[in-house]
Amino acid sequence: MYNYQLHQQITESLQQNELDIAGKDNLFYTRFVANTSAISSLYNELYGHHAKSKEIFSSLIETISNGYKKRPDVLKSSDEEKEIQGHWFLSNEITGMSLYVDRFCGNIKNMESKLDYFKKLGVNFLHLMPIFESPQGESDGGYAVSDFRKVDERFGKLEDLIHLQKKMSNEKMYLMLDIVLNHTSHRHEWAEKAKQGDKKYQDYFYMFDDRSIPDQMERTMPEIFPESSPGNFTYVEECKKWVMTVFHNYQWDLNYSNPVVFIEMLDTILFYANLGVDILRIDAPAFIWKQLGTGCQNLPQAHLILRLIKQCVQVATPGMALLGEAIVAPKEIMKYFGTGLYTAKECDFAYNATQMALQWDALATGDTRVMLAAQHEILQKPFGTSWITYTRCHDDIGLGYDDYMIEQTGYNPYEHRKFLKNYYSGVQEDSPARGALFSVNPKTQDARISGSLASLCGLEKALQENNETDIDLSVRKILLMQAQSFFIGGLPMIFYGDELGYTNDYSYLQDAGKSYDNRWMHRPVIDWQKNKKVDVEETLEQRIFSSTQKLISIRKKLEVVADHKNLNWLTPHNIHIAGYLRSSADKKLYCLFNFSNEAAYLTWFAFKEHGAAPKKLYDHWQDKYYDVGYNHEFLIIEPYSFCLLEPQ
Ligand code: GLC
Numbered sequence: 001m002y003n004y005q006l007h008q009q010i011t012e013s014l015q016q017n018e019l020d021i022a023g024k025d026n027l028f029y030t031r032f033v034a035n036t037s038a039i040s041s042l043y044n045e046l047y048g049h050h051a052k053s054k055e056i057f058s059s060l061i062e063t064i065s066n067g068y069k070k071r072p073d074v075l076k077s078s079d080e081e082k083e084i085q086g087h088w089f090l091s092n093e094i095t096g097m098s099l100y101v102d103r104f105c106g107n108i109k110n111m112e113s114k115l116d117y118f119k120k121l122g123v124n125f126l127h128l129m130p131i132f133e134s135p136q137g138e139s140d141g142g143y144a145v146s147d148f149r150k151v152d153e154r155f156g157k158l159e160d161l162i163h164l165q166k167k168m169s170n171e172k173m174y175l176m177l178d179i180v181l182n183h184t185s186h187r188h189e190w191a192e193k194a195k196q197g198d199k200k201y202q203d204y205f206y207m208f209d210d211r212s213i214p215d216q217m218e219r220t221m222p223e224i225f226p227e228s229s230p231g232n233f234t235y236v237e238e239c240k241k242w243v244m245t246v247f248h249n250y251q252w253d254l255n256y257s258n259p260v261v262f263i264e265m266l267d268t269i270l271f272y273a274n275l276g277v278d279i280l281r282i283d284a285p286a287f288i289w290k291q292l293g294t295g296c297q298n299l300p301q302a303h304l305i306l307r308l309i310k311q312c313v314q315v316a317t318p319g320m321a322l323l324g325e326a327i328v329a330p331k332e333i334m335k336y337f338g339t340g341l342y343t344a345k346e347c348d349f350a351y352n353a354t355q356m357a358l359q360w361d362a363l364a365t366g367d368t369r370v371m372l373a374a375q376h377e378i379l380q381k382p383f384g385t386s387w388i389t390y391t392r393c394h395d396d397i398g399l400g401y402d403d404y405m406i407e408q409t410g411y412n413p414y415e416h417r418k419f420l421k422n423y424y425s426g427v428q429e430d431s432p433a434r435g436a437l438f439s440v441n442p443k444t445q446d447a448r449i450s451g452s453l454a455s456l457c458g459l460e461k462a463l464q465e466n467n468e469t470d471i472d473l474s475v476r477k478i479l480l481m482q483a484q485s486f487f488i489g490g491l492p493m494i495f496y497g498d499e500l501g502y503t504n505d506y507s508y509l510q511d512a513g514k515s516y517d518n519r520w521m522h523r524p525v526i527d528w529q530k531n532k533k534v535d536v537e538e539t540l541e542q543r544i545f546s547s548t549q550k551l552i553s554i555r556k557k558l559e560v561v562a563d564h565k566n567l568n569w570l571t572p573h574n575i576h577i578a579g580y581l582r583s584s585a586d587k588k589l590y591c592l593f594n595f596s597n598e599a600a601y602l603t604w605f606a607f608k609e610h611g612a613a614p615k616k617l618y619d620h621w622q623d624k625y626y627d628v629g630y631n632h633e634f635l636i637i638e639p640y641s642f643c644l645l646e647p648q
Contacts, residue, residue: 006040010029019068056259079318083319100141101129103496103523108156124173128176129178134146138187143178147188177275179272183251185251190205206255209240220293224439229245229249246296283325306322310338330374334377344385350385354374357400359485370406383564391481391498455504480641483551507525560582577600587646601634604628608628608631617646618646621643
C-alpha cells in the first residue's frame with residue numbers, strides 16, 4: 001500500500017544522491033516508489049525487531065540508489081529494451097552453456113576467441129562457473145569465495161570480464177554469473193577478522209563458544225557432504241569458537257539474521273548486475289536462513305530474503321533476472337518462484353532438477369511412469385517464470401523426487417533408488433553406465449550420482465569395448481536426454497563437453513584439492529584437438545555436435561517452444577514413451593521420447609485427444625512426414641529415439 005512517509009524518504013534520499021528524479025532518472029524513481037512498500041514490509045518482517053532497524057533501512061535505500069547510479073548507461077538502455085520486450089528470458093531463441101573458464105580454455109581472455117564456437121553450436125547464453133577469488137585446494141570449484149569483487153588470478157582480471165561481457169553483448173549473447181550467497185571462504189576478509197576476534201565480523205557468521213547449540217542443531221540438520229565434510233560445524237582454533245559450515249569446513253555460513261550481512265550481499269548483487277549479468281544464479285538459496293529445531297533448509301525467511309532481493313533488483317537493475325539454485329524436493333522447488341502475493345515475484349528461474357532426475361530414472365528403467373507421476377507438481381510453475389532445463393551440470397544427480405511418485409508406479413521407493421544407484425554407478429554388472437556414487441551417507445544410505453552425460457549413457461564402456469552397436473545406442477541416449485530437456489519449456493543449459501560426448505575425466509584423483517570430491521569426474525578439461533573433430537565427417541564428436549546443433553536450431557525456429565506455460569502431457573498410451581504437447585493459439589508441437597531399448601508403438605489416437613486431429617505430421621528431427629492413421633494403427637519410434645512432430 002502507498003505510504004507517504006516512505007515516498008518522502010525515497011525522494012529525499014535520491015535528491016541527496018543527486019539523482020534527477022524529474023528528468024532522466026524518473027523511470028528509476030517511479031520504480032522505486034512503486035516498490036517501496038513491498039521493500040519496507042519485507043525488510044520489517046525480517047529485521048523490524050533489530051535495534052538498528054531504521055538506520056539500516058536507510059542504508060538499504062542508499063544501496064539501491066547507488067546500485068542504480070553506478071549502472072552504466074548502456075545497461076540502463078538494455079533494461080528498458082528488456083522491459084519493453086517483457087519476460088525476455090522466456091524466449092525459445094536462448095540456449096545456454098555452463099562451463100569452467102579455466103577448464104574450457106584457460107582464462108577469460110581466451111573466451112573471446114571461443115565465441116565463434118558457441119555461435120556455431122547455437123549457444124548464445126553463457127554461465128561462467130565461479131570466477132571470483134577462491135583459495136586453491138579449498139575452493140569447491142569456486143563456490144568458496146574469498147573476495148566477491150576480485151576475479152581470481154587464475155582466470156584473469158575484472159577488466160577481462162568486463163571486456164568479454166561487452167563483446168558478448170555486441171554479439172547478442174547473454175551472461176550468467178553466480179552469487180554465492182550462503183557462505184564465504186574461511187579466507188574471506190570477514191572470516192579472517194572474525195578469527196582475530198572482531199565481534200562485528202563474528203556476527204556475520206554463526207559462531208558459538210561451545211558445542212551446546214551446535215549439538216542441538218545437529219539433531220535436525222541433515223549433512224550435505226557426509227563423506228568429505230561430516231557435520232555442520234567446524235572448530236576455529238584461532239578464536240576458539242565453533243562456526244557453522246553446512247557445506248565444506250572451509251565454507252562459513254553467513255548469518256542473514258544480521259541485516260548488515262544482507263546489505264553487504266545486496267551491494268555485491270548490484271555490483272554483479274552492473275557488470276552486465278543477465279541472469280544471476282543465486283547459489284544454494286535454500287540454506288540462507290537457519291533456525292534451531294529445523295532442518296535449516298527452505299525456511300520461510302529464506303523466501304523473504306529472496307523476495308527482498310528481487311524487489312531491490314527490480315528497482316535498481318531490472319534487466320537482471322534471478323535464478324534460484326534450489327535443488328530440493330519438488331514441492332519446495334516451486335516455492336522459489338514465490339507464493340501468495342509474491343507469486344512470480346521471487347526467483348524468475350529455478351532448475352528443473354525434478355525433471356532432470358526423472359529423465360535419468362526413465363532412462364535406467366525404460367519406464368516413464370515415475371516421470372509422469374511428478375508432472376502435476378512441476379506444472380504448478382507460475383506464468384512468467386521459467387526453468388533452467390538440463391540433463392547434466394557440474395553437480396551430482398540427486399534422486400530427490402518424492403517416494404509417492406515411485407509408489408504410484410508400483411515400485412518400492414527404497415529398492416527403486418537402490419536400483420538406480422547401482423545402475424549408474426556401474427555396480428550392477430549388466431549396466432552400460434559408468435558413474436559413481438557421491439556423498440554416500442553411511443547412516444541413511446542416501447547417495448547421489450556423479451558421472452558425465454556420455455559416461456552415464458554408456459559411451460565410456462562402449463568405447464572401451466569398441467562395440468559399435470553400443471556406441472550407437474549411447475549416442476541415441478545422449479540425444480534423447482538432451483532433446484527432452486530442450487523442448488520441455490525453459491532455458492536449456494548444456495554442460496560444456498556434453499555437446500560432443502566427453503566421457504568421465506579421472507585426472508582429478510591426482511589432485512589433492514579435488515580427489516575427495518568425485519563431482520570432478522564430470523568436469524572435463526577441454527582438449528581443443530578433440531573439439532576440432534566436430535568438423536571431421538563421421539567422427540563421434542561430429543555426430544553428437546551436429547545433432548546438438550540441429551536440436552538447437554529446430555528450437556530456435558519454433559516459437560511454440562517458448563515457455564509460456566503451454567505444456568500438456570499426453571495420455572500415457574505406452575509406458576515407454578514420454579510425450580508432451582507444446583501449443584499456442586495457432587501452433588502445436590508433439591514431442592515424443594522412447595526411453596526403451598526396443599521400438600515403441602504409439603496409437604495414432606494419441607494425436608486426437610487435444611483439439612482438432614491433425615491429418616499429417618512433420619517430424620522436425622528426422623525431416624519426415626507422417627500421415628496420421630487409424631486408432632488401431634501405430635506410430636513406431638525406434639529404441640531411444642524421439643520425434644518432434646508438427647501438424648501440417
Ligand atoms: C551449490 C553448487 C555446488 C556447491 C554448493 C556449495 O549447490 O552448485 O557446486 O558445492 O552450492 O556452494
